[in-house]
Amino acid sequence: MNLVTITSINQLKDFRNDWSIILESTNNTNPFIEFEWLYEWWNYLGEGKNIEIIAVQKNDRFVAFFPFMYTKKGFTYEYNFMALGQANYMDVIAYSFVLDSAIELVFDYLHHTRKRVLFNLHGLLESSNTPKSLEAYLKKRKIEKRSYRIVTPFVDLKTIHLEDYMKERKTLHGLDRRQKRLRSLGTVRLATSHPEEMDIIFYLHNKRWEKKNDTSGFTSQEKRQFFRQLAENESGAMRVQIESLYLEDRLIAFTYGFKCRGRYMGYVLGHDDAFDYFSPGRILVKEKIKKSVESSSSIDILDMSIGYEPYKFEWNTDLDYTIRMVFSSNSIQAKSRRNIIWWKEWLLSGIKKRRSAVLFRRNTVGKIKYLVRNLRSTKTVGKLKPDVLRTINRLRKFFYERKKHLVLKMDLHTNGLIVTNETFTPITIEKVFSDIDFKDEAMKEIGKRLYRGFIGYSSAEKLSFDTICWINQKVIRIDGISYLEQLRNGTIYIEGWDCDNILDICASVKQDVKAKSVIINLEKSNEKTLRSLESKGFIIDKEIYNRTYFGFKKSAIINGGKRI
Template identity: 25%
Template sequence: MSITIETINTTEAFKNLRKEWNRLLEQSPVQSIFLTWEWLYTWWDHFGADKTLHILLARDSSEIVGIAPLMITTAKRLGFRFRMLRNLGMPDVDVAGLIVKDGDQEVVNHFCQEIQNASRQWDILELGEFPNAVLDPQTIVRQFHEANYLSRLMPKLHTFIPTTGNWEDYYKTLAKHHRRSMRRKERLLAEEHKSVEYQRFNEGKVRPEHYNIIFNINAKARFPELYATESLRNFHLALAKPDVLQHAVDISFFLVNNVPIAFDYGFLYNQVYEAWRGAYTPRCSEYSPGSLIFLKLLNHNFTSGYLGVDLLRGEHDYKKRWRGYDRPFTLLWVVPRRKVLACAAYIWLPDLKKRVVSLLKRRNADSRDAEGED
């Protein structure tokens, strides 16, 4: 294998990669909607104005055998500005990293070397979140020589729920108190004579009006900023265009008395539902609509023959209730040692904070033990 690296830094060149990009993704062990050309190009088209493309292509002869979807952007920390080389689409992508044919480590090594060759263009490298089963974080770190670079790894977990078995068997694995709680909410709705309906739109059935419902619900929910600007809303509407990802966008609603009060929004990719976002109307929280809509979605996944539900990033307690299993991912930072301010902001101070928090936890635990002995 004779590998050469090419850098793509124009939108036009990025635009022309669609077929080769997705052909390579089909041969990559990392499979996610967030690594498709359609998702990343649409994101770049809407949010790339103040950033610089830095996509690396690895070629073996004329064949593309690897893509490092990167960009250079400005990051602010401790009152300083830093040039950050990071995955394209961050912080909005839930799965990132490198796209490599058959996970070939030689290609990964070439990418790491090329990134080092361009180190005068960046202050911090940020990769992730990427799956450890495909890209070994320690192997990547070893490519950046310890004498010249510092690194920091942040372990992450993504919960996956297989939906290929029997629904009733799966339902019985849920904790009894969790099942009782959801049954109580369903009884409450019935006792109040409220009609309940679950709707799911996917496989090309999503329309702009479905997004308008999402925008309206989310405006009153916990994170109203997610769709607060016209540019954000236009990005999501663009994803669902027929020539983009309309076939993959997957939106569910939970309706009470014919009014949508909750949504789940994600993508159906390779028969796996990637659960990206969800919200509900706060005034209806007594019904636990977030739990009820997800229960309906899981049931629909089982009965439709889909392979599973990927709960993506974010280690929240509610995910544990659904009895999936955790897959290890990593968020990685690499900083050249000569860039002292960047080392302080992204390596030394976060590490010091981690040590202090750990020390305080140990002291608190020791204090509680001592009080118990008294």
Template identity: 25%
Template sequence: MKTQNQITVTQIETIEQFESLREEWNALLFQCVEKDVFLTWEWQFAWWKNIGQWEYQLWILLFHEDEQLIGIAPLMMSQKRKFRFHFRWLENIGNPECDVSTIISIEPQKTISALLRYLQEKRQEWDGLELMEVNATTTGNQEILKTLEDSHYGFWRTKEEHFYIPLMGNTWEEYYNQLSKNMKHNLKRRMKRIAEMGTVSFKKYSGNSLTWQDFQTMCKVSEKSNFPDLYKSDNLLSFHKDLLEFMRELGWVQIEMLFIDERPIAFQYGFLFDNKYEDWRGGIDKEFETLAPGKLLMVFSLEERFKLGLRESDFLRGVYSYKTDWNPLSREFTNIQVYNTSNIKSKLAYWWVKHLKPIVESLLSKEKQKEQQNDSS
């Protein structure tokens, strides 16, 4: 389909078409300011092949200006039930495992305008569009968000925070000295206690040195953590196996582990991409929980990242004390929903989200506060 200004929109609907896009997908992504490992063909295709294709309909859109690829909307269609209605819901591929999403583009204004025209053309086929974890600080994403908000569709957004530690301009020693006195005291005390239990070692696995056996060792630690079933699904295991296969030679995927003697007690699983580390998953053996092995592993990991000259260490989504303890900076992200208000059920859903839901949540919050006050009196 051609839109105004000679932008051609092509819809990708089969896994075979998706598989063939690797070279041009990444060539486009690496020209973008908003490049991220979660937006690479490798991450997106591995997730779709092993998880997405069994539950969703592929809805990737390619945007060409003349013969040049200028944008990709990595979308999928799901069926959701809300308010006793069935909704045809477009969302970013990888949701909810994906920590970063956007419309990939070197011409954001042209791409998002063409997307809106295409959605209008296909208005009988969708009810809502959702993008989760969009970086709201980059110019390209700001253009996309502003254009969606100014469109005739219903638009709703919620704020998120991603924490990160800038690594450039400081040494590890300078950074460590800026941590709170209490934090440094606890780290030193726990490091001493854990050293009394055996030989403490830090091991990093990346590139061609990273094997599936290393991943399985990590999984054994995860089985003793707060999320013992995280890597037990066959589909999820296949997804991670493909990630390793696709990314290993590129040096993008990395596992770090803390050992006492030969026993692994903590791990971090993430990505080394665009000169930054993205800390995706972590876990500890709960038998050693009082020693905070996750924090001790982070000491070794951060020191290593400073020495490598990376520009930042990104904790990704989620506001938790184990992140804020490290004095990180925060970056604004946003989740957005676009409602196709040309049909009545989407219009009702938008009215609920924008007007009624905040009132209900406010009333429930006040009721909870009253209950807490009564309990304390």
């Protein structure tokens, strides 16, 4: 067998056919080692990297490819698989009958030519043949190695009975309830998105992760064109599939994934954080599984990809593991570098298994990085002011806070209300989508209220958050003091009012929902506002006091003069 080294992308083109035939014959389902995926990665992200693909030739036929790249640190060469940081899985491209001999030939060659060499090989699926062949080679050569595993959950679609499978997960995070509430807003559908929608997909992902530590780099400027190009690719066995959840034709959740023969691997799952409360990502996963089973698609494995995120274990039926294998030559320099990586990988493996540590790194560290990154730019300092103020306010409230809320009530039967200025009518989600930019921060507040059962009313021709008042027929909910109370039949709770429009709101709603009485709350004991409300027919129903000392809260309610 002979070795040929490929070091340029133009040279790689000549091997497309040989490469693809090997993967077709082995029924490869790993999208990251398909020729089209690695070719585009090299084309868009490989500039400046020392790429060295070693091809193995036997009897004038290419039978294996080893997709390496390397860095030189001091006197030591460190070899990795290509696309480190972007490819979740990686492997040797080889016919099974030559895998053992090809591994022996290539690694002996690199040990001999590089002398001081370290191998840090990521993304080897434990279920594939390569880890076993590599371990056999290392044992034969008496080379010490260490392996680090990360869980890789997946759904085996061939083995599940859909009705039983879904029944077991029916009450998961109240998913049925959340889905029902989402559908109450409008038409919800799962559909395949087109590459032309990549801009909105990038926006939604970046919006959600802007203040978090996003290790995927999915929306970084240098990677956008790469992922866009993959989505447009129509050759080979690997295809990008973007499945999205739409509410009234507005994209609110997506999964950007790769289909490769019988496997679909979800690469990035994201959603519009304005709809966080509805769990659109979980709904999307559920609908994707249902669609894959019911349509009898060619997908046998729905791969949740690497990681310990809880939602993956809510849906998976089986587990695989992805291995990082680290070993080196016997030189002092290579072994010293290897030992450092061993220690680092051991530490990272432990951290990834601790959910609290992962969340701290993702959320807290991510927020700090966001603040530091934007403080350097005079153009974005203004954007930080609300974040800084919110942080200061949270700290102040933790140490000490005292609040007084008045709950006021008006009997609509004894108050002959008529609309004098404005007629308030219910708003629809179509109207919200039409009038309010989806990039508006107010969309988060609107999404939260819709999930909590509020119905929006407005008299404005063009909606904005400030022109919407909110009606709840089931509960009084005062977020500032975490107060919740069930309402009696015929009683409604109103938010978003002001003294000038409260009677028009009550008159409009009275007829629409057949309300008998109205509840509102006044955040502060504002005597002027209180007198105005009393003159309109409101009376004090309750006084709620809330005090916080160093995170400990104490509440008292005065109801009809009696403390409870």
